[in-house]
Amino acid sequence: MSLKLYGYWRSSASYRVRIALNLKALDYSYEGVHLVDNGGEQTSAEYIQLNPSMLVPTFVDADADITLSQSLAIIEYLDEKYPQPCELLPKHAQDRARIRSIAQDIACDTQPLANLRVLNQLRNDFSASDLQVKNWAKYWIEKSFVALSKKLETRTGKFAYGYQVTLADICIVPQVYNAIRFGVNLSEYPIIEKVYQNCSAIDAFEKAAPENQPDAQV
C-alpha cells in the first residue's frame, strides 16, 4: 500500500485527513503516534525525521516519493491527485476561496490555540490549573464559533457550503469534536450543529471519528 498516515486518534488535524481519505475511498495504512505516552512520540528522533515540526499528521505517498505535513496541504494534494469520486473544492475561484477561508479560520486561527503543546506551556510556564487550561481552550473555540456561525449564515445548505461536502466540513467536524471535549455548548451554535450532524451521518466521517481508530483509548 502506497499511502500511509501517521496520526493520533484524538488529533483534529489527523481527523481531517482521515475524513478526506475516506471520502476519496482511498486505502491507506495508519500508524498511531501517541502524543502523550513515551514523552510524546511526536518528539522522538525517528518521528522528527519524518516531520521536524513534531506534529501530527504526517502523510506519505511512497509511490510519488512525497512526505507531507499540514493537513490542509495533504487534503488539497489528495483532492488534486484523486478528483474522483468527489471533489472537496468546487470549480469556481470564488467558491474555492470562500471554502478555504472557512477552513483556515479553523486550521490557522482556532485549533492551534488549543493545541496540546500550547496547553502544556500554559500549565508549565504559567502555572495554569486544569480548569484554567480548559477555559482557555473553550474561550478561543467559542470566539471562533461566534464568527463562524455568522460566516455560515449566507451559504450553508445541508453542509457548510451548499449541498456538497467540502474542505470546510472536513475542518468543522473535527473542530466540533474538540469543542465538545472542552465543554462548549454546541446548541448555542445551531448552524454549526446542523452541519456537524449532517456530516456525522456520512460513512466517511463516521469511519474517521476518533473512537473508531485503531489507536483509540476510549
Ligand SMILES: N[C@@H](CCC(=O)N[C@@H](CS)C(=O)NCC(=O)O)C(=O)O
Ligand atoms: N497546522 C497543522 C496542525 C497540526 C497539529 O497541531 N497537530 C496536533 C494534533 S491536532 C499535534 O500534533 N500536537 C502535538 C503537540 O502539541 O505536541 C495541521 O493542520 O496539520
